[in-house]
Amino acid sequence: MGEISQLQSVYNRSTYKLTNHGVRNVQVLKEAFQHMNEDLESDMYGKGQIIEDFQEKMAALTGKEDAVFFPSGTMAQQIALRIWCDEKGVRKVAYHPLSHLEIHEEDGLKELHCIESVFLTDRNRVIDLSDVMKMEDGVAAVLLELPQREIGGQLPSFKTLKEISQFCRDKQIRLHLDGARLLEVLPYYQKSAAEVCALFDSIYLSLYKGIGGIAGAILAGDRDFVKQSKVWKRRYGGDLISLYPYIIPADYYFDRRSQKMEQYFKESQEAAERFNSCYGISTLPAVPVSNMFHVHFQQSRAQVEPILVEVEQRTGIGITNHLIETQDQCCYFEVHIGDQYSEIPKELVTKAFDQLHQSMEQHLKHP
Amino acid sequence: MGEISQLQSVYNRSTYKLTNHGVRNVQVLKEAFQHMNEDLESDMYGKGQIIEDFQEKMAALTGKEDAVFFPSGTMAQQIALRIWCDEKGVRKVAYHPLSHLEIHEEDGLKELHCIESVFLTDRNRVIDLSDVMKMEDGVAAVLLELPQREIGGQLPSFKTLKEISQFCRDKQIRLHLDGARLLEVLPYYQKSAAEVCALFDSIYLSLYKGIGGIAGAILAGDRDFVKQSKVWKRRYGGDLISLYPYIIPADYYFDRRSQKMEQYFKESQEAAERFNSCYGISTLPAVPVSNMFHVHFQQSRAQVEPILVEVEQRTGIGITNHLIETQDQCCYFEVHIGDQYSEIPKELVTKAFDQLHQSMEQHLKHP
Numbered sequence: 001m002g003e004i005s006q007l008q009s010v011y012n013r014s015t016y017k018l019t020n021h022g023v024r025n026v027q028v029l030k031e032a033f034q035h036m037n038e039d040l041e042s043d044m045y046g047k048g049q050i051i052e053d054f055q056e057k058m059a060a061l062t063g064k065e066d067a068v069f070f071p072s073g074t075m076a077q078q079i080a081l082r083i084w085c086d087e088k089g090v091r092k093v094a095y096h097p098l099s100h101l102e103i104h105e106e107d108g109l110k111e112l113h114c115i116e117s118v119f120l121t122d123r124n125r126v127i128d129l130s131d132v133m134k135m136e137d138g139v140a141a142v143l144l145e146l147p148q149r150e151i152g153g154q155l156p157s158f159k160t161l162k163e164i165s166q167f168c169r170d171k172q173i174r175l176h177l178d179g180a181r182l183l184e185v186l187p188y189y190q191k192s193a194a195e196v197c198a199l200f201d202s203i204y205l206s207l208y209k210g211i212g213g214i215a216g217a218i219l220a221g222d223r224d225f226v227k228q229s230k231v232w233k234r235r236y237g238g239d240l241i242s243l244y245p246y247i248i249p250a251d252y253y254f255d256r257r258s259q260k261m262e263q264y265f266k267e268s269q270e271a272a273e274r275f276n277s278c279y280g281i282s283t284l285p286a287v288p289v290s291n292m293f294h295v296h297f298q299q300s301r302a303q304v305e306p307i308l309v310e311v312e313q314r315t316g317i318g319i320t321n322h323l324i325e326t327q328d329q330c331c332y333f334e335v336h337i338g339d340q341y342s343e344i345p346k347e348l349v350t351k352a353f354d355q356l357h358q359s360m361e362q363h364l365k366h367p
Numbered sequence: 368m369g370e371i372s373q374l375q376s377v378y379n380r381s382t383y384k385l386t387n388h389g390v391r392n393v394q395v396l397k398e399a400f401q402h403m404n405e406d407l408e409s410d411m412y413g414k415g416q417i418i419e420d421f422q423e424k425m426a427a428l429t430g431k432e433d434a435v436f437f438p439s440g441t442m443a444q445q446i447a448l449r450i451w452c453d454e455k456g457v458r459k460v461a462y463h464p465l466s467h468l469e470i471h472e473e474d475g476l477k478e479l480h481c482i483e484s485v486f487l488t489d490r491n492r493v494i495d496l497s498d499v500m501k502m503e504d505g506v507a508a509v510l511l512e513l514p515q516r517e518i519g520g521q522l523p524s525f526k527t528l529k530e531i532s533q534f535c536r537d538k539q540i541r542l543h544l545d546g547a548r549l550l551e552v553l554p555y556y557q558k559s560a561a562e563v564c565a566l567f568d569s570i571y572l573s574l575y576k577g578i579g580g581i582a583g584a585i586l587a588g589d590r591d592f593v594k595q596s597k598v599w600k601r602r603y604g605g606d607l608i609s610l611y612p613y614i615i616p617a618d619y620y621f622d623r624r625s626q627k628m629e630q631y632f633k634e635s636q637e638a639a640e641r642f643n644s645c646y647g648i649s650t651l652p653a654v655p656v657s658n659m660f661h662v663h664f665q666q667s668r669a670q671v672e673p674i675l676v677e678v679e680q681r682t683g684i685g686i687t688n689h690l691i692e693t694q695d696q697c698c699y700f701e702v703h704i705g706d707q708y709s710e711i712p713k714e715l716v717t718k719a720f721d722q723l724h725q726s727m728e729q730h731l732k733h734p
Contacts, residue, residue, distance in 0.1 A: 025406055033393065040392055041392045071438055073604070074601075078604065106601045108602035108604070113479075214409075215610075237472070238439070241581075244393070245581060
C-alpha cells in the first residue's frame with residue numbers, strides 16, 4: 001500500500017473537503033444499488049435491458065444514433081481512433097501533447113494499433129483552429145479534449161470548435177471528442193450536450209468524473225461506428241458478461257448530478273477567486289471554465305506541503321491530499337468541484353482561505 | 368432484447384434448475400456486498416487493499432510469485448501470449464482450434480497483436496503430447512485449456528500434462544494455462560491448484576464460472592511476467608479506477624464455492640449417468656471429468672425442443688434453456704453443475720429423467 005504523506009493523513013482526518021464528491025468507498029456502490037430490484041437480470045455480453053436502456057439514454061443525451069457502454073475511456077478512445085484510421089486506410093491521428101492517450105495509457109495506441117500520433121500544439125496551450133489548419137497531411141482523426149485537463153481544464157471558444165469542426169469536415173478528417181468531462185463544460189458554453197456533440201463524429205464521455213459513478217465510459221456515434229466499436233470491444237476483452245455493477249451506479253449518479261454542473265461551475269469560479277486572493281497562489285485558468293482548475297505555487301513541494309498541513313490542521317478543511325511537482329521545481333494541485341464544496345458552511349470556507357493566505361504570507365514572505 | 372423461445376420461457380418458469388448456480392441477477396451482487404464495511408475504500412488503478420489482498424490470495428492458490436486481477440479473461444490471455452511472444456521475438460502461438468481465443472474473441476490476438484495461431488489438433492480431440500511434439504517451429508507459447516470446453520470439457524491425463532510441460536520446457540516454449548475452469552478439474556486430477564499450475568508458466572483463471580462471481584479473471588505467473596502484464600492491462604484500458612465491484616464478489620463466492628468443486632464433480636457424473644440412461648441421449652464426455660459436459664441428441668433442434676418443453680412443463684424442472692445446432696444437423700446443450708443441482712429433491716430429479724426418457728422414446732422411437 002505504501003506510506004501516506006503527512007498531507008494525505010491530515011487531509012483524510014479533516015472534517016470537510018473542498019473538492020470532489022466524497023470518498024470513493026463501498027458506500028458509493030451500496031447507495032446506487034440500495035433500491036434496485038434484486039430480481040433484475042444482469043446484462044449479458046452487451047445485451048439486456050440494463051445496458052440497452054442506458055445506452056439509448058446516452059445516445060439521446062449526445063444526439064447520436066447509437067452509444068455503447070465501455071468499462072473504460074482508455075479502451076473506448078483507442079477504439080474510436082482505430083475505427084477512423086481503418087476508414088481512411090492510414091495510421092495517424094492528431095491530438096494535444098498532454099492528451100490522456102499520450103501520457104496515461106502506456107502507449108496503447110502505438111503498441112496495440114501501430115497508430116502514430118501528431119501533436120497539434122505545445123504543452124501549455126489549448127488547440128486552436130490554426131493548429132489544425134497547419135497540421136501535417138494524412139491524419140485520419142483529430143481528437144479534442146474538452147476541457148484540456150492537464151493544463152487546468154482550459155477550453156477553446158465555441159466559435160473555434162465550430163471552425164475546427166467545419167475544417168475537419170471539409171478535409172474529410174474525423175473529429176473525436178474526448179469528453180471525459182463533457183457535462184462539466186456545458187454551463188460555460190451554454191449549450192446542450194447534443195449541440196456540442198453535433199460538431200464531432202464520435203464522442204467519449206466518462207461516467208465517474210463529474211457524474212461520480214464507479215467506472216465506465218460511453219462511446220457514441222453513428223450506427224455503423226458503434227457497431228464496429230462493439231466488435232473491437234469484444235477484441236479488447238471489454239465485452240464483459242456483466243457490466244451492470246458499473247452501469248447501475250452510472251445511471252443512478254447521472255440522474256443525481258447531471259443537473260448540478262451549473263452549480264459546480266459557479267462554485268469552481270468562486271473557489272478559484274478565493275485561491276487567487278491568497279498570497280503567492282494563482283489558478284490555471286485564472287477564471288475556470290468548468291468545475292476544474294489547477295492551483296499553482298511558485299515554491300517547491302517541500303516548501304508548500306507544511307503550509308497546507310498547517311492550514312488543514314487549524315481549520316479542519318481538507319484542501320488537497322497531494323501536490324504535484326512541475327518541471328521548474330514548483331508545484332500545483334488539481335481541483336474538481338463536486339458535492340463536497342457546498343457541504344462546507346460558508347464561514348468555514350472563508351476561515352480556511354483566510355488561514356491559507358495568512359500561512360502563505362507568514363512562511364514565504366518573511367520566512 | 369429479442370424474443371425468447373418457448374424453451375427459454377418454460378425454463379424460466381420452472382421450479383428447479385438442473386444446472387448452474389442460479390439466475391445472474393442484481394441479488395448476486397447485493398449478497399456479496401451485504402456485510403461489506405461501507406467505509407472500505409475502493410482500489411485505485413490496481414492499488415489498494417481490496418485488490419492487493421485478493422491478488423496475493425490468488426498467487427498463493429496458484430503457487431505463483433504474483434497475480435493480477437483483470438476485468439476479463441479475453442484481455443488476460445491475449446496479454447499473456449503477447450508477453451511470451453515478445454520474450455521470444457516471434458508472433459506465433461499454438462492452441463486448440465476451438466480455443467476461446469479462436470472462436471469468441473473476434474480475432475483479437477491477430478487484430479491487436481498480429482499474433483498468428485497454430486492449431487495443435489483437430490476440433491474433436493483433446494491435445495496430446497504427440498500434437499505438441501509435431502508442432503511447427505517458431506512457436507513462442509502453447510495454450511492448454513483445462514477442461515477443453517467446446518468438446519464437452521475433456522481433459523488430458525495428468526501424465527500427459529506433465530509430459531507436455533517437460534517437452535515445452537526443454538524446447539524453451541512457454542506453456543500457458545487457460546484455466547477458466549481450473550478449480551473445476553482439481554477433483555478429477557486429485558491435485559491442488561498449485562500442483563497443476565506448477566506445470567505452466569502463466570495461468571488464467573476465471574472468477575465467474577465455477578466460482579460464480581460477477582466477472583473478472585486472474586492472471587498469475589512470475590514477478591516479471593505479472594509486472595509486464597500490468598503495463599499491458601493499462602494499455603488495454605483494463606486498469607480501471609475501481610475494480611472492486613468484481614473483486615469483492617469474486618472473493619466472496621470463491622470462499623463459498625472453491626471447496627464445493629468435489630461435490631459438483633460427483634453430481635456432474637451422476638447427472639451424466641442419468642442422461643445416458645435416457646433413450647437417444649448421450650453425453651460428451653461419457654463420464655465427466657469436471658462439473659461440465661455436453662448432452663447430445665441425434666435429432667435436429669426442431670425435433671428435440673418440443674420434447675424438452677414437454678418434460679420441463681410436466682416436471683417443473685428446467686433442464687436447459689436452449690439447444691445448439693451442430694454442423695451435422697443434430698443438436699446439444701451444455702451442462703455446468705452448480706449449486707442448483709443439489710437443491711432439487713432427489714425424487715424430482717428421478718422423475719424428471721424418467722419423464723425425459725419416456726418423452727424421448729415416445730416422440731422419437733415411434734413418432
